[in-house]
Amino acid sequence: MILKPHIVALALPSKFAFPHTTKPSLTTCLIPHFSATPLSYGPSLRKGTAPSQPPPNQNDAVLREEAFTRVFLLAALRVPAAECSALEARLRGHLLNWPRVRNIARVPGDDVHPDLAPLLPHPISADQEEDESRLVALQRRIHGKADADGHVLSPVLYRERLARTFNSRGFVKFRHLAKISRPNRNKKRRKKKEEDEGVKRVGENGSAAVEVVEDEDEEEEEGGLRKLLGEEFARSKWRGSTRLLLLDERYASRGVEELPEAIKAVLKEYAEKSTTLTFELVRCKLTLFYNYWQMTEVLEALLPEGMIVPSAFETVGHIAHLNLRDEHLPYKRLIAKVVLDKNKPRIQTVVNKIDSIQNEYRTMQLEVLAGNHSLVTTVVENGIRFQVDLATVYWSSRLGTERQRLLSGFTQNDVVCDVFSGVGPLAIPAARIVKRVFANDLNPYAVEYLERNSVLNKLERKIKVFNMDGRRFIKAMYASDVSQSITQVVMNLPSEAAEFLDAFRGIYKDRPEGGELTLPMIHVYGFSKARDPEFDFHERIRIALLEVAVNVDMRRVRLVAPGKWMLCASFILPKTVAFANTALDA
Numbered sequence: 001m002i003l004k005p006h007i008v009a010l011a012l013p014s015k016f017a018f019p020h021t022t023k024p025s026l027t028t029c030l031i032p033h034f035s036a037t038p039l040s041y042g043p044s045l046r047k048g049t050a051p052s053q054p055p056p057n058q059n060d061a062v063l064r065e066e067a068f069t070r071v072f073l074l075a076a077l078r079v080p081a082a083e084c085s086a087l088e089a090r091l092r093g094h095l096l097n098w099p100r101v102r103n104i105a106r107v108p109g110d111d112v113h114p115d116l117a118p119l120l121p122h123p124i125s126a127d128q129e130e131d132e133s134r135l136v137a138l139q140r141r142i143h144g145k146a147d148a149d150g151h152v153l154s155p156v157l158y159r160e161r162l163a164r165t166f167n168s169r170g171f172v173k174f175r176h177l178a179k180i181s182r183p184n185r186n187k188k189r190r191k192k193k194e195e196d197e198g199v200k201r202v203g204e205n206g207s208a209a210v211e212v213v214e215d216e217d218e219e220e221e222e223g224g225l226r227k228l229l230g231e232e233f234a235r236s237k238w239r240g241s242t243r244l245l246l247l248d249e250r251y252a253s254r255g256v257e258e259l260p261e262a263i264k265a266v267l268k269e270y271a272e273k274s275t276t277l278t279f280e281l282v283r284c285k286l287t288l289f290y291n292y293w294q295m296t297e298v299l300e301a302l303l304p305e306g307m308i309v310p311s312a313f314e315t316v317g318h319i320a321h322l323n324l325r326d327e328h329l330p331y332k333r334l335i336a337k338v339v340l341d342k343n344k345p346r347i348q349t350v351v352n353k354i355d356s357i358q359n360e361y362r363t364m365q366l367e368v369l370a371g372n373h374s375l376v377t378t379v380v381e382n383g384i385r386f387q388v389d390l391a392t393v394y395w396s397s398r399l400g401t402e403r404q405r406l407l408s409g410f411t412q413n414d415v416v417c418d419v420f421s422g423v424g425p426l427a428i429p430a431a432r433i434v435k436r437v438f439a440n441d442l443n444p445y446a447v448e449y450l451e452r453n454s455v456l457n458k459l460e461r462k463i464k465v466f467n468m469d470g471r472r473f474i475k476a477m478y479a480s481d482v483s484q485s486i487t488q489v490v491m492n493l494p495s496e497a498a499e500f501l502d503a504f505r506g507i508y509k510d511r512p513e514g515g516e517l518t519l520p521m522i523h524v525y526g527f528s529k530a531r532d533p534e535f536d537f538h539e540r541i542r543i544a545l546l547e548v549a550v551n552v553d554m555r556r557v558r559l560v561a562p563g564k565w566m567l568c569a570s571f572i573l574p575k576t577v578a579f580a581n582t583a584l585d586a
């Protein structure tokens with residue numbers, strides 16, 4: 001038998017059986033842009049009432065979660081718990097249909113263990129005294145004084161009593177009891193908050209609470225139901241667990257008579273079928289807390305009217321990476337806090353890009369605005385894990401699709417040279433497909449993470465790592481005996497990779513031209529703001545190779561800024577370039 005604290009309330013005589021809260025003090029204040037006429041269907045921060053005056057959130061002031069609490073008055077049918085699912089199915093269309101709010105609600109004291117039900121006062125018992133004595137016996141059992149009544153304590157009650165006699169240090173004999181009995185800190189904190197609020201929170205993260213509000217028209221309602229369901233309805237009071245079926249917001253202030261015929265018909269049918277079935281039409285308060293509202297709803301309410309709400313951000317592992325406009329900067333910490341709150345636990349850190357990427361290693365200048373300050377994170381892309389430190393290396397999840405496209409063109413016979421490999425988002429998955437990968441980056445931190453990631457993904461034997469300038473790397477590769485094996489070269493440094501292509505001029509100048517030599521497929525990335533980006537990028541490639549005609553397969557990768565395209569050009573290194581005598585020495 002499981003006893004829960006609020007069962008005591010249910011064990012009280014029927015008039016106390018459902019400790020109704022007092023009518024909500026609606027000396028509430030309306031938030032500034034509250035409109036008296038409901039806006040649209042569904043909950044909104046601009047509807048309902050706010051229980052306390054929310055102080056204006058100014059600039060980077062601390063976010064006050066209480067300011068986002070909204071109370072909605074609704075009507076509900078209190079029904080026996082056992083019947084509730086069936087009734088829900090029958091009444092669908094008339095029940096509350098708000099996102100993330102269950103239309104079956106539970107309120108404090110709604111549950112009673114089935115074993116206890118027979119012990120509760122019988123609804124039609126004429127003998128009030130007998131009921132009272134049963135009640136006393138029940139209370140005693142709950143509070144562990146049952147021996148006096150001749151009842152043997154259940155093992156659960158016995159253990160509970162035992163647990164109460166120990167303090168936190170006193171569990172010497174029962175080493176694990178403390179651990180088992182003590183709720184975890186978060187649970188404790190949440191419970192305390194609920195106790196302070198006097199409500200039982202429901203929903204994800206305790207985002208909502210339902211309270212029954214004492215209704216002045218209770219008598220009248222009961223009379224209405226009696227009229228509707230017949231005199232039998234009056235015979236019984238609650239016996240056992242109950243649930244509330246929240247009715248659609250349109251019926252919030254309706255009496256029984258005013259409910260739609262469809263609802264009345266279902267209730268009538270059920271009442272006729274069952275002799276123990278009881279219904280009650282109650283008024284209730286649905287409170288939606290800060291946790292309920294979605295990121296954009298909160299931000300919309302926080303930011304000055306007319307300001308564009310930042311709604312998207314890039315994620316890198318546990319880090320949310322914002323790109324705030326100047327107008328958002330006075331509110332940056334508030335925005336970051338909301339982003340963090342609304343995306344936990346996936347997001348643990350919120351950062352804002354301070355400046356555009358300008359440095360040699362393409363790392364971003366980031367300011368941590370909320371959450372923990374670690375910029376070391378793990379990203380999973382297509383089943384491969386990458387460790388990155390955003391403070392010291394480059395990473396962009398936006399290129400994931402492009403990487404997949406490139407990888408899909410590789411085969412097991414390929415040998416890949418990744419000239420600007422970063423921490424290995426292309427080199428590592430490529431190593432799964434191809435024969436061998438030579439990966440290089442100038443940034444020593446990127447190289448360190450590249451090696452770490454190769455090991456993490458058990459591919460270190462297929463990847464050889466270099467830490468040198470890209471031009472030197474190309475020359476070194478083609479001066480070595482692996483040159484003939486290289487079939488694919490990837491150059492992803494869009495701001496200047498094209499200008500590194502000169503390194504290919506004359507790579508075979510010392511070899512006999514008639515012999516069998518491998519000419520690699522080069523994939524080079526670039527940006528262009530020109531009206532004809534393809535033509536512009538092609539021009540740059542031809543200039544770097546000092547070649548008049550290069551047969552290039554060009555494609556647009558993505559628009560990185562208004563009017564600025566990132567492109568990828570793929571072409572086989574022209575023989576004339578490879579055997580040219582005019583190689584420029586770096």
Ligand SMILES: C[S@@+](CC[C@H](N)C(=O)[O-])C[C@H]1O[C@@H](n2cnc3c(N)ncnc32)[C@H](O)[C@@H]1O
Nearest residue numbers: 360361394420421422441442443469470492493
């Ligand atoms: C745009 S990132 C691309 C990294 C990686 N391919 C990716 O997709 O995440 C360019 C990389 O080139 C490296 N880099 C910059 N200049 C370089 C150079 N001269 N030689 C070699 N690597 C360089 C940077 O450190 C950076 O990791």
